Amino acid sequence: MPERAPARKRARDIDRAQTCALLDAGYGEGQLDPAEYQNRTAQAMTAKTLGELASLVADLQIPEHLAEAARESTPAPRTRLSGRAVAAIAVAVAAVCATAVYTNRGDDTPPQTVVAAEQAPIAGGEPEPIVVEAFDPVSPEGVRNFLRRYQQQFGDLQVDDVIFYRTYVFLTRALPDQPHREQDWSFRGGFSTSGAPDARTLDTVTVDLATVDVDRLAEVLATGPGRVGLPSAKVEHIFVRPDSSDDALVSVLFQDQDERTGMIDTRMDGTVVDVSRAEGR
Template structure:
């Protein structure tokens, strides 16, 4: 059966975009930013481009490398463009905070059972924390016996069938209305005009989490959200963070959250709790000692021009207790890290070696 003109026009990337198409893409970009797939600058750039996009092809390009991208047009037309409905994402797809956290957990397991030595584990963990794509993460765990399952694309709904049914229903209702209201004058059609440049995207400001003020804000917001300050793990970067805690209805499961000024579930699933995990009360962190370490970390570790890239609060099996690992990196990827107890005592340093 030949494609209808309507189906061809929706599939054609040259088709003019509507305001609702631009708004849909902006919503997808909002979600990608919240999940850590996009940095702040890239997010703002893409939202601006979405607001000024003239065609569906331009809009598709803004979400092509994201997980769960917006769906345009009928599913039958998406096949013609070679876009799969389900299965694994391409390697170039942007990684979420949750993807990075699951990869780091796999590396921790590999270190615990002897697949990786300490130096390999440290280097690969740092790379995982900075990875931007699913391909980069997959490379890090490709040789491990236990690898985290890759994210899977959700099955696309048959939007063409839904739209067709809705259109038929509306046509029937419209025909009925026309027969009983034919004597009334037709309403004048108007198209709402949206000035996207006049309405910049609303982004919740996030504190610099690599400062003690940022940590305190994160901890206070966490306590407000959950009623306590207990985590299995927390990883804080300058603009975002992730946290893992016990599931509320089953202590053998955990739930992951992302933080950008507020907490959101990283995904809709719960996972089995890591056997090495323990309850860590963030209230036990000595903030004065942590502040001193964060401020002096680059100097202490000897990383030229280095800054704190992130720090991880978790149960460290190598020091035998919950600890904070602070990572320092510079613009040319020279890095080092140190480990301190929640009380502030520095337990181990791994300085940069020239």
């Protein structure tokens, strides 16, 4: 298949989200300045084709070990995409998932891992193990567990934005007493920093996760596949972020085994504001 043909394929919501994740990584490593980052992210969120998404990350440096990790963990696509499109999609996942593999902007300090679970005493000279509790972040129970642990870790429920994936949670929040700096974190049973702190505008709008109505969210998670026209679909991710209105937006992305997607947007109280059904459904 000619390389230019896949570039014309229509982009899915998950393609846009994963490209944004790669832009996040590039910004965190200093490859993009704030203006470039904001401009490209805005373009990624409205991109129509895979070619448009690929062009937004084509000039970014992608560490080979992250690309290799993505190739090993990501199933081969049903349709062959161009090399750049594959890199944009696959490595975006690795950039977010492999937060313990690398550090940003030349910081040689290993990511900090905070473990809340009780551990047995460690014999002298032995490394302390990382305890990861099994949980499903995109289930109501997983969301409740995360909120409880988040409150314990940070003392509040404020966040710039947060994405619940199937096996982990990725978030950004301001540093304590430093509203002009932000830190990316991942949660896999314990909290780990992702890269070095970065600049943050003082007018950044935050989200109060205490206002999430998990019971109403549970209804959306349960009924969503049918509402988007994909009865066998599963939750791919839950994205909570500020919105142009006074309230935040919760976007739930559903995907079935044929990689068809649909999305439901709600307010924090569970009020549905938009349903994006799968194409042709």
